Amino acid sequence: MTVLSEAVLADPVGLTRALCDIESVSGDETEICDAVEHALEGRGHLTVRREGNTVVASTDLGLDRRVMLAGHLDTVPVNGNFPTRLDGDVLWGLGTSDMKSGTALALWIAATVTNPRFDLSFAFYDCEEIEATRNGLNKLSISRPEWLEADFAILLEPTYGLVEAGCQGTMRARVTVHGKRAHSARSWKGENAIHRVAPVLERLRDYKARVVDVDACTYREGLNAVGIGGGVAGNVIPDECRVEVNYRFAPDRDEKDAEAHIREVFDGFDVEITDSAPSCRPGLDRPAAAEFVAAAGGEFSAKLGWTDVARFATLGIPAVNYGPGDPNLAHKQDERVEIPRIRACAEALLAYVTEES
Known part of the structure; x- marks a missing residue:
C-alpha cells in the first residue's frame, strides 16, 4: 500500500505529486483510496468513514456551521502522461489539473488543520469521470446522505484559482x-x-x-x-x-x-x-457562497461544464467550484499544473477555514 508520509501531507505541492503518481483511472481507485483512508485514520480531530472507494472525514467540534471540501480520486485513461515530471514551476502529468491538485488541497487541510473556525467535512470519491450511476458521490448521496450534510460545499475542480459558480x-x-x-x-x-x-x-x-x-x-x-x-x-x-x-x-x-x-x-x-x-444555478446570493468568493479574491465566472456541485444542489447545499488546475487542460495529454497556483489556492483555502472574517 502507498503510504503518504507526514512530510508529504504537510506540503500541498508534494502531496499533489504523490497523488498523481498513484494510477487511479476510473474504476481502479482502490490503491489511492486506501492511501487517503490511511492518511486520515487515527487523527484525533477527525471521524473517518468509508463506503466502497469513497472516504468521508469530518470534524465534530459542535460549531455553528459546516463546510464540505470535496474532490474525486479518479482520472481519465493514461495517455503517455504517467507518472509526473517536474519542470521548473510546472508539474506535468495525468490528473495534475483534473483534479488531484485540488483533491490534494482538501487532503492537506483535512490532515493538518485541527482548529478550524467552523466544522469541516471532506469527501474523496471515485468514478467521477464516467457514467453518473457509478459516481461515488452520487451513490453516497443515495445511501448515506447524512455523511454529506453541510451548509456550504467547495468542490476543488480545476478553475485556475477563480471561483466558478454553478454548472451546466x-x-x-x-x-x-x-x-x-x-x-x-x-x-x-x-x-x-x-x-x-x-x-x-x-x-x-x-x-x-x-x-x-x-x-x-x-x-x-x-x-x-x-x-x-x-x-x-x-x-x-x-x-x-x-x-x-x-x-x-x-x-x-x-x-x-x-x-x-x-x-x-x-x-x-x-x-x-x-x-x-442536472444543471446547478450559481447560488452566489447565499451568504456562505458570497463569503467564500470574497475570501478567494472577489472574482467569479460561470462553470462551463458539469461538475458535482449539481449533486450538492440536489441535497440543498450551496456549492462552488474552486481549484488550482486549468480546466482547459483537463483530459489532455499535456495536462499540467503551475506550482504557484497550487500554493496560492492553498493559502486562500487555509485563510478561509482558519481566520475569523
Whole structure:
C-alpha cells in the first residue's frame, strides 16, 4: 500500500505529486483510496468513514456551521502522461489539473488543520469521470446522505484559482433514423438509413446555441453530435443509423426542460435519452457562497461544464467550484499544473477555514 508520509501531507505541492503518481483511472481507485483512508485514520480531530472507494472525514467540534471540501480520486485513461515530471514551476502529468491538485488541497487541510473556525467535512470519491450511476458521490448521496450534510460545499475542480459558480447540465441522447434492409445489389428494394440521416446532421449544423446570463454568470450552451453508427454488412442496405448527441444546457433549464428541447429539435425522429445530469444555478446570493468568493479574491465566472456541485444542489447545499488546475487542460495529454497556483489556492483555502472574517 502507498503510504503518504507526514512530510508529504504537510506540503500541498508534494502531496499533489504523490497523488498523481498513484494510477487511479476510473474504476481502479482502490490503491489511492486506501492511501487517503490511511492518511486520515487515527487523527484525533477527525471521524473517518468509508463506503466502497469513497472516504468521508469530518470534524465534530459542535460549531455553528459546516463546510464540505470535496474532490474525486479518479482520472481519465493514461495517455503517455504517467507518472509526473517536474519542470521548473510546472508539474506535468495525468490528473495534475483534473483534479488531484485540488483533491490534494482538501487532503492537506483535512490532515493538518485541527482548529478550524467552523466544522469541516471532506469527501474523496471515485468514478467521477464516467457514467453518473457509478459516481461515488452520487451513490453516497443515495445511501448515506447524512455523511454529506453541510451548509456550504467547495468542490476543488480545476478553475485556475477563480471561483466558478454553478454548472451546466449535460444530457446525452440517441437519435435513430430507420430504413429498410435489402441486398446492396438490389438497393432500390430497400431504404438506406445512413443516407436518410442527413436531416439530423443538418439540424445540428444549423443549430443556434443559446448564451444565457444566470445570476450574473454567462453560460454558453451546446448541442453536438459526438458519435454516429450504422451498417449491417458490406452487401446489405442498412435499416438503421444512430447519431449520439450531447446537450450542455444552462442552469435556467432543468432536465425535464432539456429533454423537451432535444425532442423539439429532432421532432419526427426516434429519440432516446441515454444519460443525464442536472444543471446547478450559481447560488452566489447565499451568504456562505458570497463569503467564500470574497475570501478567494472577489472574482467569479460561470462553470462551463458539469461538475458535482449539481449533486450538492440536489441535497440543498450551496456549492462552488474552486481549484488550482486549468480546466482547459483537463483530459489532455499535456495536462499540467503551475506550482504557484497550487500554493496560492492553498493559502486562500487555509485563510478561509482558519481566520475569523
